Amino acid sequence: MSKPTVIEITPEEMIDPTPEATLGYMLFEHRMKLKAGGEKVNHCLSLSRSKLFITNRLISKTEMNISTTEFEDLRTLVKQRKFCGYLKGIILRLLIWKKMTPAQREITLQL
DSSP states (O other): OOOOOOOOOOHHHHOOSOTTOOHHHHHHHHHHHHHHOOOHHHHHHHHHHHHHHHHHHHHHHHHHTGGGOOHHHHHHHHHHHHHHHHHHHHHHHHHHHHHSOHHHHHHHHHO
16 A cells, blocks of 8 residues: 655645635636536535635624624624634645545545
């Protein structure tokens, strides 16, 4: 059995959109990627990145008004942060899968 290879993922690959990107542009770009077709991994990756972008925007807006938020808003903020961590994990796994060779994918599926 061969030694597993380590695939490096840069932070830029994790989160594709630029910080200046607007929500409208992000959704437009997402729709264009879905129309273009391609691998199922690319669709899942694009969708996960869009969800992460939207959730991060919601978190930043909530954090700006942190002094006026109620307990329920803080609870929602914690859930949103957990969801962001979950999405980052999905994105990381999809990027690793995308960089694998077909032979590596086959080995991974057999485990």
